[in-house]
Amino acid sequence: MVRDPLYKFFADVQRVLARSVELRHLHLADGIRVCAIDASYSENRVRVGAVLWELPSMTALEEVRFSGTTHFPYIPGLFYLREGPFAAEAFRRLSVRPDLLLLEGHGVAHPRRAGLASIVGLVTGTPAVGIAKRLLCGTVVWGEGGRGWVELKGERVGVAYRVGTRVYYLSPGHMTDLETLLELLDLTGGRPHELVRRAHELSRS
DNA sequence: GCGACAG
């Protein structure tokens, strides 16, 4: 699959998009609105769930749910082709513009520095962050308090945090930076994964 | 060349 001409084409598209990714600080002030988006699959059926949260109160302001059909399989590194279109559609259906998007997957912690969170951030013109349960590439340099940096070729591309035995990986998608990730951890009491977990439950309800 | 590989 990696040698497939189509894979090379879409990977090239990804490299071009990566050039437009902007990593800069987005300060997450109290009252900020974060939209967590996730999807569930069964064959070609895709069900999407999106929850607009207000932080740090963790209040759900709006929920969006819909389903559709996908035409792309899951291919490591090209996840954006499978879930990207649906995440963008979920964004479009919101009645309120979120200040930040939280997507299931990686942002710049990606071989081509443009994972799902980066591309959805670019396409929607909205700051975005990715959160994943597993690394696609890179390694973690653990620090104190169950926190660590995700490093890729000597560069910090994300933050890792441990909750009990589980580890989650955050990485900037677009218009955000590492500091933004730490602020997100602050505003969610160290549990940003709860935001997407709720979106995932909504998707399969 | 070999293995690893977001959801």
Added chain:
DNA sequence: ATCTTGTCGC
């Protein structure tokens, strides 16, 4: 992601 029973642990 999803398919799935019992089981380990707080």
